[in-house]
Amino acid sequence: MKILLISPTWKKETKVKRMGRNRIFKVPPHNLLIVSALTPKDIEVEIIDENIEEIDFDKKANLVGITTMTASCPRAYEIADTFRERGIPVIFGGIHATVLPEETAQHADAVVIGEAEGLWEKLIEDFKKGGKQALDKFYKSSQRPDPVKIPIPRRELIKDKGYLLSRFLQLTRGCPFDCSFCSVSKFFGKKYRFRPIKKVIEEIRGMIGKPLKTRFLGFLDDNIVGNINYARELFKALIPYKLLWIGQSSINIAQHGDVLQLAAASGCKGLFIGFESISEASLLEANKSQNKIKFYERAIKKIHQFGISIEGAFIFGFDHDDKSIFKKTVQFIERVKLDAVQFSILIPLPGTRLYEKLEKEDRIIDRNWSNYDLAHVVFQPKLMTPQELKQGFDWAYQRIYRLSSIFKRLSGLYRGRRWKYLLPGLTLNLGYRRTFKGKEKR
Numbered sequence: 001m002k003i004l005l006i007s008p009t010w011k012k013e014t015k016v017k018r019m020g021r022n023r024i025f026k027v028p029p030h031n032l033l034i035v036s037a038l039t040p041k042d043i044e045v046e047i048i049d050e051n052i053e054e055i056d057f058d059k060k061a062n063l064v065g066i067t068t069m070t071a072s073c074p075r076a077y078e079i080a081d082t083f084r085e086r087g088i089p090v091i092f093g094g095i096h097a098t099v100l101p102e103e104t105a106q107h108a109d110a111v112v113i114g115e116a117e118g119l120w121e122k123l124i125e126d127f128k129k130g131g132k133q134a135l136d137k138f139y140k141s142s143q144r145p146d147p148v149k150i151p152i153p154r155r156e157l158i159k160d161k162g163y164l165l166s167r168f169l170q171l172t173r174g175c176p177f178d179c180s181f182c183s184v185s186k187f188f189g190k191k192y193r194f195r196p197i198k199k200v201i202e203e204i205r206g207m208i209g210k211p212l213k214t215r216f217l218g219f220l221d222d223n224i225v226g227n228i229n230y231a232r233e234l235f236k237a238l239i240p241y242k243l244l245w246i247g248q249s250s251i252n253i254a255q256h257g258d259v260l261q262l263a264a265a266s267g268c269k270g271l272f273i274g275f276e277s278i279s280e281a282s283l284l285e286a287n288k289s290q291n292k293i294k295f296y297e298r299a300i301k302k303i304h305q306f307g308i309s310i311e312g313a314f315i316f317g318f319d320h321d322d323k324s325i326f327k328k329t330v331q332f333i334e335r336v337k338l339d340a341v342q343f344s345i346l347i348p349l350p351g352t353r354l355y356e357k358l359e360k361e362d363r364i365i366d367r368n369w370s371n372y373d374l375a376h377v378v379f380q381p382k383l384m385t386p387q388e389l390k391q392g393f394d395w396a397y398q399r400i401y402r403l404s405s406i407f408k409r410l411s412g413l414y415r416g417r418r419w420k421y422l423l424p425g426l427t428l429n430l431g432y433r434r435t436f437k438g439k440e441k442r
């Protein structure tokens with residue numbers, strides 16, 4: 001028996017693949033590696049990541065599993081319909097399938113709602129017994145999986161796919177915060193669940209070797225310091241392995257000097273931080289009051305001084321954002337010298353409180369999920385027109401990735417003696433610059 005597990009690209013026709021073909025931005029589909037590990041050993045599994053390879057629809061398989069995010073689901077539905085026309089049953093999972101299972105079920109033989117552990121194994125058992133006729137329409141559990149039971153992802157399935165960074169780990173699930181635009185707590189719940197550090201270290205020991213490149217790791221957790229005591233213990237445990245790692249964190253890490261020091265000592269070289277906005281009112285509106293703007297600048301300096309680079313994420317389009325937000329944000333980023341930047345247009349993803357609010361106010365103007373890609377305006381903003389929001393977003397991207405801005409920001413590498421990271425910093429910035437110079441029409 002053979003199963004194809006597919007990560008679809010964002011819909012081709014609309015060219016919304018924001019990161020283009022640039023491999024620097026490609027991350028292996030970790031959730032599919034976990035699903036592979038949950039699959040009984042007697043079943044052959046192949047992973048297809050459409051973001052880096054084409055799908056061969058003539059491939060022989062008994063079952064296809066597809067993971068979905070909102071922006072990729074129109075393409076996911078096309079893929080599913082094609083396989084089903086060829087008589088191969090299709091299973092859906094992922095965030096979009098979880099928040100809109102009835103919609104997804106129109107293109108599937110079964111839908112896994114929520115985290116896969118426990119559900120996938122049952123689904124496979126049913127399929128083995130009686131094929132697609134034996135499948136339930138929905139597989140849903142009333143309990144969140146115990147993180148101890150999260151298996152080690154089958155990374156060997158993607159080893160020849162040419163990812164620039166292929167060693168990623170996930171340590172936690174859930175988020176206690178409730179940012180209005182985010183679907184993480186809807187999918188994973190509001191309670192943090194942690195994998196035991198002993199298990200994480202076991203996994204890391206199995207991944208690293210002598211060559212330096214095997215010690216480059218990425219942590220996929222939305223906030224690696226979500227529980228400060230866990231982070232402390234984790235970083236201490238990582239120190240002996242001489243790793244070089246990147247991860248995502250809240251800016252609050254800077255409030256804990258000892259944790260920052262341990263992060264640096266354990267090999268942290270870069271953090272992706274969701275600043276979201278430089279407007280206090282917008283942060284309040286997004287229910288992200290844990291971010292304190294008055295501390296941003298000091299916190300950035302402090303993180304830099306520990307030799308850690310920062311890629312900052314900002315969102316445009318909150319109800320308190322007017323046309324001045326773009327220029328103010330760019331000026332702020334250049335002043336504080338963020339090493340790299342990611343901008344997004346606010347998107348009301350189904351399942352979020354933002355979606356419910358805008359739906360209630362009748363402000364959703366585009367229901368083509370392909371456009372829910374963080375680069376299109378799909379709702380009526382309050383203090384701008386949709387066109388002004390899109391133009392401001394494009395302007396900010398082009399402005400922040402002008403060569404003069406890149407060099408201005410990277411001059412911040414003198415903090416924390418980070419000059420040796422000039423080359424990776426430049427590579428990342430030039431990758432963004434290439435993507436947003438208009439080569440890929442969004």
Ligand code: SF4
Pocket residue numbers: 175176177178179182183184185222223274
């Ligand atoms: S944006 Fe980050 S902090 Fe807010 S709910 Fe999502 S994961 Fe949690």
